[in-house]
Amino acid sequence: MLRQSIEQRLQQAVARRLPDADLTSVLVRPCPDPKFGDYQSNALMGLAKQRRLNPRQLATEIAADLQLDDLCEPTEIAGPGFLNFRLKPAALAAMLSVAARGEHLFFRPATEPYTVVVDFSSPNVAKPMHVGHIRSTILGDCLARTLRLLGHRVITDNHIGDWGTQFGMLLVGWKTLLDEAALDRDPIAELERIYRAVNARCSEDKPEFDPATLEQARAELVKLQGGDEENTGIWRRMIALSQQQFDTIYGRLGVRFDHTFGESFYNDRLAEAVTELESRGIVRESEGALLAFFDDVPPLKNQPAIVRKRDGAANYTTTDLATLQYRLATWNPDEIIYVTDGRQQLHFQQVFEIFRRWHPDAPVRLSHVWFGSILGENNQPLKTRSGENIKLADLLDEAEERALRVVAEKNPELPESEQREIARMVGLGAVKYADLLPNRQSDYVFSWDKMLALNGNTAPYLLYAATRIRSIFRKLAESGETFDLAAAGADLTLAEPAELALAKQLQNFDFVLHAVAEEHRPNYLCNYLYELAGQFTGFYEACPVLRAEGTVRATRLVLCELTFRVLAQGLEVLGLEVPERM
Numbered sequence: 390m391l392r393q394s395i396e397q398r399l400q401q402a403v404a405r406r407l408p409d410a411d412l413t414s415v416l417v418r419p420c421p422d423p424k425f426g427d428y429q430s431n432a433l434m435g436l437a438k439q440r441r442l443n444p445r446q447l448a449t450e451i452a453a454d455l456q457l458d459d460l461c462e463p464t465e466i467a468g469p470g471f472l473n474f475r476l477k478p479a480a481l482a483a484m485l486s487v488a489a490r491g492e493h494l495f496f497r498p499a500t501e502p503y504t505v506v507v508d509f510s511s512p513n514v515a516k517p518m519h520v521g522h523i524r525s526t527i528l529g530d531c532l533a534r535t536l537r538l539l540g541h542r543v544i545t546d547n548h549i550g551d552w553g554t555q556f557g558m559l560l561v562g563w564k565t566l567l568d569e570a571a572l573d574r575d576p577i578a579e580l581e582r583i584y585r586a587v588n589a590r591c592s593e594d595k596p597e598f599d600p601a602t603l604e605q606a607r608a609e610l611v612k613l614q615g616g617d618e619e620n621t622g623i624w625r626r627m628i629a630l631s632q633q634q635f636d637t638i639y640g641r642l643g644v645r646f647d648h649t650f651g652e653s654f655y656n657d658r659l660a661e662a663v664t665e666l667e668s669r670g671i672v673r674e675s676e677g678a679l680l681a682f683f684d685d686v687p688p689l690k691n692q693p694a695i696v697r698k699r700d701g702a703a704n705y706t707t708t709d710l711a712t713l714q715y716r717l718a719t720w721n722p723d724e725i726i727y728v729t730d731g732r733q734q735l736h737f738q739q740v741f742e743i744f745r746r747w748h749p750d751a752p753v754r755l756s757h758v759w760f761g762s763i764l765g766e767n768n769q770p771l772k773t774r775s776g777e778n779i780k781l782a783d784l785l786d787e788a789e790e791r792a793l794r795v796v797a798e799k800n801p802e803l804p805e806s807e808q809r810e811i812a813r814m815v816g817l818g819a820v821k822y823a824d825l826l827p828n829r830q831s832d833y834v835f836s837w838d839k840m841l842a843l844n845g846n847t848a849p850y851l852l853y854a855a856t857r858i859r860s861i862f863r864k865l866a867e868s869g870e871t872f873d874l875a876a877a878g879a880d881l882t883l884a885e886p887a888e889l890a891l892a893k894q895l896q897n898f899d900f901v902l903h904a905v906a907e908e909h910r911p912n913y914l915c916n917y918l919y920e921l922a923g924q925f926t927g928f929y930e931a932c933p934v935l936r937a938e939g940t941v942r943a944t945r946l947v948l949c950e951l952t953f954r955v956l957a958q959g960l961e962v963l964g965l966e967v968p969e970r971m
């Protein structure tokens with residue numbers, strides 16, 4: 390890629406001038422404002438400062454030594470020592486030819502592929518998957534897809550909540566309240582009903598509180614934990630019923646997991662983990678419980694983590710520590726990514742800190758990729774009118790229905806079955822895109838009208854842009870012409886500003902993909918694709934394609950096809966399907 394070539398040559402020039410310089414900080418990035426150039430580097434200012442050199446002087450020397458004539462106009466030095474680079478049209482055209490030959494699609498796989506475990510979605514058994522789980526599912530899937538595209542070894546693991554005190558109550562409910570017919574009709578709703586009923590009787594602050602039920606729930610839990618056959622059988626059925634519901638949703642969303650090792654998978658590893666932590670002095674007893682204290686870690690001061698409760702039971706922290714240990718031993722990952730909502734930040738800070746004390750030399754990067762809430766139009770967490778959590782399945786149904794209205798209006802001539810298929814892609818795409826577009830750490834307001842709009846930074850807009858390019862080639866084919874991308878790409882000429890802008894945007898696909906993987910921020914890719922679609926529109930308005938001739942025509946067709954491919958590849962990484970027409 391051109392950016393990498395410039396970066397490499399800049400690093401070589403820096404190494405010639407400052408042989409001891411740390412070259413990893415010598416980076417070249419896309420320029421935020423094209424006024425200043427296409428790429429820029431601010432690395433020399435830092436290097437000069439460390440060495441008490443005059444930054445402009447250093448920049449001048451290095452620029453004079455840089456060999457970039459084949460790629461760029463003469464390097465410009467700006468402000469206190471920025472380097473600005475402007476690509477030559479011929480270099481861009483050459484790059485397009487290589488892409489047209491199919492040698493790359495404006496990105497290169499990672500030079501050092503790593504192994505990464507992505508822990509995402511992770512809903513809880515016997516509860517419906519609600520909108521709170523959608524962000525984890527969509528973000529995690531997108532990160533896994535991006536990492537895979539870049540050639541990393543990705544292991545996805547759905548850490549479902551299939552263990553814990555709720556099963557004591559669920560078992561009481563199952564044995565005393567279960568309505569088998571209701572369970573047949575809608576298993577999760579029935580499980581939820583019995584859970585709620587028993588939970589109310591077990592909660593001291595509820596009018597239904599009944600100490601005997603609480604005692605019963607405790608006893609059922611102890612039996613389950615002890616491996617009682619009947620309770621284990623019921624527990625397994627509850628997991629299977631929940632898994633069916635999860636799988637239906639994952640199927641609709643096109644999400645799959647390599648593993649579903651739920652919390653219970655780690656049960657017989659918990660005691661050993663706790664023993665090890667104890668023997669290494671990482672946890673100590675306090676009022677009968679075992680805790681890790683973090684007095685030397687300012688943000689965690691006064692926030693000790695319990696790893697064994699007073700009654701001897703393990704908890705969420707213990708399970709996550711045993712899980713980490715298992716993943717390390719099994720896959721030896723370079724990174725583990727946990728995608729959960731922001732309320733679990735303290736939990737993961739504690740788990741990571743304990744783990745660092747336990748395995749001080751493990752070179753694994755631990756990333757808690759957290760996200761904010763989805764809000765309703767009233768700026769409160771999204772709920773149904775009656776105040777219930779919105780079920781994911783209902784949300785997806787509604788997305789498809791609403792998209793159908795948009796699609797039917799736009800394409801009244803298409804048969805209904807085709808309209809429905811397009812609406813499925815548009816509706817699910819709109820929900821996913823609305824979730825991926827905002828900075829993940831901010832809350833966002835869920836708005837059907839906004840996410841389904843055909844204009845603006847939305848899924849329908851991007852999908853429409855892609856199908857519009859398809860239709861150019863349909864027209865071409867209808868007129869009896871065949872288009873051979875590699876042949877057309879052999880001789881290209883870029884002259885119009887809109888052509889150049891589009892070619893440059895294509896160039897930046899690589900940078901964006903790697904940034905998404907590195908910083909776990911799919912919104913970068915959303916914004917990149919939105920800009921690409923905008924640049925394509927500008928190009929298509931300014932530059933006639935089918936009516937042009939010769940090399941100009943070939944160049945424009947190549948730009949169309951490559952833009953389509955980048956759009957389609959980008960959308961696929963976001964988890965969106967592109968319809969043939971729209």
Ligand code: ARG
Nearest residue numbers: 508511512513548549550729
């Ligand atoms: N089941 C948890 C929840 O719904 C999320 C689990 C996330 N993964 C983990 N390793 N703790 O909140």
